[in-house]
Amino acid sequence: MRRSIRRSARRDSEFVGRPLELGALLADLRTAKGFSLRDVEGATGHAVSNAYLSQLENGRIQKPSPNVLHSLSAVYAVPYEVLMEKAGYLLPSEENGGRRKRLAVFAIDDLTAEEEEELLKYLAFLRSRSSS
Numbered sequence: 001m002r003r004s005i006r007r008s009a010r011r012d013s014e015f016v017g018r019p020l021e022l023g024a025l026l027a028d029l030r031t032a033k034g035f036s037l038r039d040v041e042g043a044t045g046h047a048v049s050n051a052y053l054s055q056l057e058n059g060r061i062q063k064p065s066p067n068v069l070h071s072l073s074a075v076y077a078v079p080y081e082v083l084m085e086k087a088g089y090l091l092p093s094e095e096n097g098g099r100r101k102r103l104a105v106f107a108i109d110d111l112t113a114e115e116e117e118e119l120l121k122y123l124a125f126l127r128s129r130s131s132s
Helices: 002-016 022-033 037-043 050-057 066-076 080-086 095-103 113-130
Strands: none
Touching: 022 050, 022 066, 022 080, 022 113, 037 050, 037 066, 050 066, 066 080
16 A cells, blocks of 8 residues: 555556656656666675665665665666765756756756656666666
8 A cells, every 4th residue: 555655646646747856856767777786786796785775765765875776876877966966965957058968968057857767767767778
């Protein structure tokens, strides 16, 4: 039941146009890679336990350490800064175009936060396919 509530809340936040929370983003990235919680634990060299990752994804832990985020960014092939922003360590970079300018290399310049997250998930998916 708890899982269906979380999924429902995630869908609601996507429809309203609010960006996904860190836990939901991590769960989506893991799913896009086809990894289990234990797969991620192994891929991080046990730096992130499967139990800890489960708590992150379910929103029980909302501010993981930068070291954990760094390990996850490497496994999920997403920029470290994206996860740091989601965790609240960094403010969204708008100075000189910030992160959106980096994404503009392969997308339009006026992306919404939701569109940007979807592109990141798709990029993680593509990278996972090419490394297999």
